[in-house]
Amino acid sequence: xxxxxxxxxxxxxxxxALVAWLLTLALTGSGAAAAIGISAVVAAVVQIGAFALTxxxxxxxxxxxxxxxSLVRFITLVIYGLLAxxxxxxxxxxxxxxxxxxxxxxxxxxxxxxxx
Numbered sequence: 001x002x003x004x005x006x007x008x009x010x011x012x013x014x015x016x017a018l019v020a021w022l023l024t025l026a027l028t029g030s031g032a033a034a035a036i037g038i039s040a041v042v043a044a045v046v047q048i049g050a051f052a053l054t055x056x057x058x059x060x061x062x063x064x065x066x067x068x069x070s071l072v073r074f075i076t077l078v079i080y081g082l083l084a085x086x087x088x089x090x091x092x093x094x095x096x097x098x099x100x101x102x103x104x105x106x107x108x109x110x111x112x113x114x115x116x
Contacts, residue, residue, distance in 0.1 A: 005055065029091060
């Protein structure tokens with residue numbers, strides 16, 4: 001199980017880094033690069049945790065496991081939106097769009113690593 005999580009973490013880190021770089025080219029402005037960088041770190045941590053949760057629950061019910069991982073991501077996006085934009089004053093578009101893109105990309109890659 002830890003080997004699958006390690007492979008997933010490496011794939012996610014590489015893909016998030018590439019997409020973060022592309023987003024910094026597309027989204028410019030005051031604080032955009034910092035917001036994208038923070039979103040990348042948050043996404044990587046949450047994705048790896050959600051993958052570990054999904055992987056541990058998959059034997060019981062695959063749909064429930066994937067749903068639990070999706071719920072974790074959705075709650076993170078809402079809380080991040082409140083904290084990043086309202087509390088820390090990050091620019092909303094780069095912060096939220098980048099986190100959403102990172103989560104979406106990671107969810108597309110997840111099934112490749114869930115096989116036993």
